[in-house]
Amino acid sequence: MHYTFDIERGNFTDAGQASSSVKRTLKHLGVAPANIKRTVVALFEAEINAIAHAYGGTIDVDIDDQKIVMVVADKGPGIPNLDLAMQEGWSTASAEVREMGYGAGMGLPNIKKNTDDLKIESTVGVGTTVTMTVFFA
């Protein structure tokens, strides 16, 4: 099954709607709690990144009996140095974002930890697409 969500730039208030909706569906499907948790944590982090560091975007979710694939695509500044971005504690979060309680530089490492497959395509000045896969078995 397939879903799409829109992410609005700078809208921290609505952040988490995609991940809670996905969570509800996975509960309906009877997916193991540990896998639901991994999925929700990863999706939430990617959603927040698109809100905090880019100018919003879209989330596409595909679920079949083996796995869930989540594609978070944003229009934004892109990530110039991916290796650096993947490091724990590395963050360029603005003062505003830090005020919201984000910016510890733990998002991407957390996504890596919680997914079975992670692909990040980023072009500076164009945007970033994060593709995350969690297998259910």
Added chain:
Amino acid sequence: MAAQETFFGHSLKVDKSRCLGCTTCMRSCPTGAIRIRGGKAVVYDNKCVDCGNCMKVCPHKAIYIQQDDFALIHNYEYRVCLVPTTFIGQFEEKFRTREIYACLKKLGFTHIYEVEHEVEYVVELYKKYIAKHPEIRTFISPYCPAVIRLIQVRFPSLVDNIIRVRAPFELAAHIMTNRLMDEGASRESIGVFYVTPCAAKIAAVKYPVSNKETMITGVINMDFLFNKVQLMLRESKKDAEAINHSLTSRDILWPLPGGEASLFRGSHYAVDGLQNVLNFLERLEDETVDARGLVEMRICDQGCVGGVLATNNRFVARKRLEDRARLLDQPDRPLNRYTRYNNPEFCKWIDEQMEIDEITPHSIYKLDDNFAEAIKMAERMKKIEKALPGVNCSACGAPSCAALAEDIVRGDADISSCMFINRHSQASEDAIRNIWGDRIKTRTINQDKSE
């Protein structure tokens, strides 16, 4: 709903002669356990967690809690009344505890025992459990039975975070039974009756999560007993009978928010009130809060003084308990602890009796055991949800449009129950447009099915 194994039993009942099907309870239930059928509220056993919310909000007093026949106590030679301090909190401070207990004796009990005598030991059991499980970070208190069930049905991923220790009333029942047997009473001659502030505790006694033997013989609703005692206290000053009162100030405060935490002392959180509990569990599940240590949780606002069977206002009862604790001014336990606590063999046995062997998840969400089938149902559900107006009017007998969509795919309802769909006459279409504007498109079932 298809025939299903029943996991949970309940003492909460709907009085069909009073229920008007007004939907108030249905819309306030945290697990979506209620539907309107035949014009009356119907509770689905496997979804209800006995939180008592429906009873609190019912404007027609149509929901009640079944209780054991009080005359039952006279089947026993030794009749123990297990009172939680919440009960004492119902009375004005001018009545002394021992006067209240004297009334209970006049009503037919031979022994009065306060549940909170054993809370310190229960907290010791929490600590032992925590020490044995270094792999767990967040430990949820097992004290409120409604919280345990809520986790089983709505937050199944958290069942392993619940401390697997039975409730203090169970320990109190064991200790009191043993005390009497030490004095020569036979097991059959002892009846132990627990005075409950809520429906959850009754369910915990009658349909326990643990399959160990209970030593509670029966449960008495607190409001029933309060009315009886209150009347006796008013009628005449009772000849106060001395009873060995050995609670500490902290024991008295146990039913209030922070009661467990104050005995535990280590890193802890205290959450009370249905909405707060739901939010906190949600956050624990999503790992957006990192709670290390003990999480005390009570479904009722202000803890057990907010229980549905507690007669008096919870803030008043809270103050009364706080005043009584201050007056008692007894921080440490006096010496008359049950002597066999000094016997390691006995303690080993008691510790085993107090273990909950297993807490199983019973998700209310899962659509089908077969994943492919569940996906099909979820997809259909999404489609139906989109076709429904989204105003959550409850006229279909379900608490929300999403709930109706779920009922439909589960085969428990039909799309034609939606009042906004299947309007054939121009007049009804006009009426809906008057109320909702163009936001809602009226349509007939046929149109809808071809979508």
